[in-house]
Amino acid sequence: MKKFYFVMAALVVASLVITACGGGASSNAFKVGQVTDLGGIDDKSFNATAYAGVEKAVAELGVEGKYLESTQQADYAKNIQQFLDEDTDLIITVGFLLGVDTATAAKANPDTMFAIVDYAYPDCWEGAVEGKDCGSTTEISNVLGLTFSTDQAGFLAGYAAAASTQTGKVATFGGINLPTVNIFMKGYEAGVNYYNAQKGTNVEVLGWSTEAGDGSFTGNFDSLDDGRSFAESFVQEGADIIMPVAGPVGLGSAAYCQESGSCKIIGVDTDWTVSASEYSDIILTSVLKNMNVAVYDAIKAAQSGDFAGGVYVGTLANNGVGIANVAGASDELKSELDAIKQGIIDGTISAQ
Amino acid sequence: MSNTTTPAPETGKKEKKSSSIWQELLVPVLAVVTGLILGAIVIVMSGENPFRAYGALFAGSFGSPVDFFEGIRIYFTTGETAALIKAIYPFTESLVTATPYIFAGLSVAIGFRCGLFNIGAEGQFFIGALSSAFVGYSIKGLPMIIHLPLAISAGILGGALWGMIPGYLKARFGAHEVVNTIMMNWIAFRLSDWLLNGPMKASGFRPVTPNVEASAELPRFFSDPLRFNLGFFLALLAAYLVYWFLFKTTLGFEIRSVGANPDAAKYAGMNIIRNFVLVMFISGGLAGMAGASQVLGVDHWVGQGFSAGYGFDAIALALLGKSHPAGVVLAALLFGFLRSGATDMQSMARIPVDIISIVQGMIIVFIAAPDIIRWFYRIRTAKKEETVLTRGWGS
Incomplete structure (x- = not known):
């Protein structure tokens, strides 16, 4: 039993130390927080790509970046609230499932900037209840929706x-x-x-x-x-x-x-x-779908004070979307693809 | 098993009883402590500071007492509630997280008491949540006093029926409930995929159910962002009812007898089949209630990924709580505080939430193999005690 009491005593001391050094100093750097959806930060897709944009901004713009992973839908509001409590400057949310919670938080905190990947406001339809079925009937001035063509x-x-x-x-x-x-x-x-x-x-x-x-x-x-x-x-x-x-x-x-x-x-x-x-x-x-580019641009704009709510649309023209190397493509196909890309940018070819 | 159950009305036995409670608690408490210590080692190995991590975990699950008193002071001097709300937010969020854990833990625990291993709590959780949501959004214009109980009952009934199927299959055909409850989980997951994309989908493009009507929401005690609601107290009530049912009623005695020794119970004239079906019905109902409390109290809608694995964690809770309602409540509170505090830990100390799963996993290993703990802390085995969790094929 001696060993047991020793362990208990050590724990009591440890818990005192823990409580004493909780909190932690916060710096004056521009703070960016990303709330993932259920895929988590290492989903090799969606959330990971968006966070690549945050990491680039950390490296190049000197912002402070972190993320919170959601493991269930009840986490969305909680994670956003966590970042609000930490006075985060720009909160990036990922995915349509966070659409309502993001809008609700943005309206309640007009001084915090938000960006949401793959979503945009207004998103309400006829008969939908704002803040429940959908996020907002109007554009929200402190939210930038990042959408992609x-x-x-x-x-x-x-x-x-x-x-x-x-x-x-x-x-x-x-x-x-x-x-x-x-x-x-x-x-x-x-x-x-x-x-x-x-x-x-x-x-x-x-x-x-x-x-x-x-x-x-x-x-x-x-x-x-x-x-x-x-x-x-x-x-x-x-x-x-x-x-x-x-x-x-x-x-x-x-x-x-x-x-x-x-x-x-x-x-x-x-x-x-x-x-x-x-x-x-x-x-x-x-x-x-270059979500990293869009997120990086949003952070850059927010940091330099150029942030504006509304909708960002990633296109071939602004490199928000694109196509990777085509394996085994002939020179003919490559030049045709280049021509079509130009045509879509010019508007001479309709993509739908 | 009966030793834990005999009530001790005589005051003379009080001291003896409290020491046996301490004995009961010793291994679980040490398992938790050891799990946290090993978790700290993992944190060190990943290059972070475990004190900082657990400090954030603690602050995130309980909040800071300094902030709390400051919040009260501000409230009484200026009437401003913002600081107070912020101070009690972590604690109430932990209780909110613990609520479905209590229900789900009770669900698995009551199964264990009858020798049934209900791995299907996760599926029953989904079916309960979907049933509650359906009644919550499809019926309009009812007063809360009718609508809310109706929505809760729908969740209980949905989960109960989902749980009863494997119970019946076991009783009637001897099909093992472990296999069948797992299969029922998969049916529930894919069924909910289909329902959320089809019949239960809200208008708009998101594959989620509509929001439940305000009259079907479990009342919240504070304003946003505090989500603390009536569900927590319903969970405590459920724990008491399960205790009362198991230990104070004849039916509960029968269930425990079947769990302890089905052959003896049968010889004593107890109906094994009826007990299996009944227990799975109750177990499913409790898991369904977990889903109902989550949808009616916290989320108000159901989407994919509605659960963070409450039904699976529930197995650990029942083990940790030794299948006793009071133990389950304590274990659920522990998991709730760990899970909820993990948000702060993730943000402040940049420790992934997964570390909590590691800690939980290790706790369960130590509970399942208590000899490790006894050996490590040199605890003498007080008495040989065997808890029946589940039985083999066809028994």
Whole structure:
């Protein structure tokens, strides 16, 4: 028992020390805090990309950056509140699930700047209750919504897919039929159709129809098994290129393609030859959604006092979206993609 | 098992009883302490300062007494409540986090008492939450006194029915409840995926349910951002009711008898099948109530990732609390304070929330293998005591 009392005594002393040195000094640096959604900070997608922008700002702008991970939806409001209590200057929230809590906190704290990835205000529809069903009926002056025209980049990917397919069929599927998901698929389909119109071919798109507004969805963003089985059934239907817009679910598709050798994958959000490099050999290209660029720009503007609420739209023109290297692309295809990119920027080609 | 249950009305036995409570508490308390110490070692290995980390954990779960008295002073001198709210926020948030833990822990504990291992609390939690949400948002115009109990009952019933299915399968066909409750979890998760994307989806594009009506919300005691609500007291009430049911009623005695020795119970004329089904019904109902308290008291809507694994943590809670309602409440408070304080720890000391899972995991290892603790702290084994958790196939 002696040892036991010793341990107890040591703990009492330790707890006194702990209470004494709680708190901690805060510096005068510009403070940035990111609240992740459920994927966590190392999701290799969404939250990680946004935080890459924060880290760049820490390195280059000398801001103080930190993050709080949400493990359940009740954490959203709590994590935002934590940053408010710490007098954080700019709070970055990630994803539509934080849409309502972000708006509510922003309205209650008009002196704090907010940026929300993949969301924008106003977001209320007819009959929705502000602060419950939706965030705000108007723009909020201290919130910048960071949105992305991924259809523009998806268009390029669709064109590249149509140019690369051997079977004449290309496929895509999503996690959940959300605007931020199906916008990839809309651009993809439009890109394939553009290729058909230019080349007189008849490449078919499986898994999405803009006309119907619906397609193939796994219903979740976490089941790798779903990714595998969706890829398998698309291959059975004759497709040889697949664009999964479902976060890590796509890794299941990539694993299937690599094992069977019967299909190629178009990555989304980040360059998958980097973020999922084990599948590099079957990655055709990736649709880049440069959330890091948008977040970095927002921090820079906030720090220098140029912050303005409203909506930021990432496009091909401002490098907010883009397309990664197309594996095995001919010089002809490369120059065509460059020309189309220019056309979309000029507005001569419509991406939807 | 019966030694912990006999009430001691005679005052002469009081001292003996309190010393046995201390005996009961010794291993869990030491397990927690050891878990925290080992957690500190992990923090050191990751290059951080454990004092700073646990300091932030402590401040994040209890708040600072200095801030509290300052808040009271400001309130009485100026009438300004902001500082006071900020001071009590950490403590109330910890209680809010503990609330679903209490219900879910009771759910698994009552199963253990009957020798049933309910791994399905997570699924029952989801079904309970969805049922409550549905009644909460779809019925409009009712007064709170009718609507709130109705929404709570829906959550209990939803979870109870979800739990009763594996209970029935076990009783009728001898199908092991561990396998079946896990399978029921997966059905619940995918069912909720479908419901949130289809029939229960709010208008707008987000795959979440509509907000419940104000008349179905569990009343909160303070204004925003304090989320402390009636759910916590309902959880304490539930713990008392479970205690009363298990130890003061004939049915509870039957359940404990079946758990201790099903063959003897059967020989004594007790209906094993009925008890299995009944316990899984109650167990599921408590897990469903955990979901109901979370949706009606805290979130007011259900989306994907609604639970942070309450149903799975509940297994640990029941073990830590030795399947006794009072023990479960204490264990749930501990987990609530750890989880809630982790936010501060993450922010102030930059320790990932995952460290809490490591600490919790180690606590559970020590509870499951108490001999490690006894050996480490040189505690003599007082008496050989065997707790029946679950039984094998077909028993």
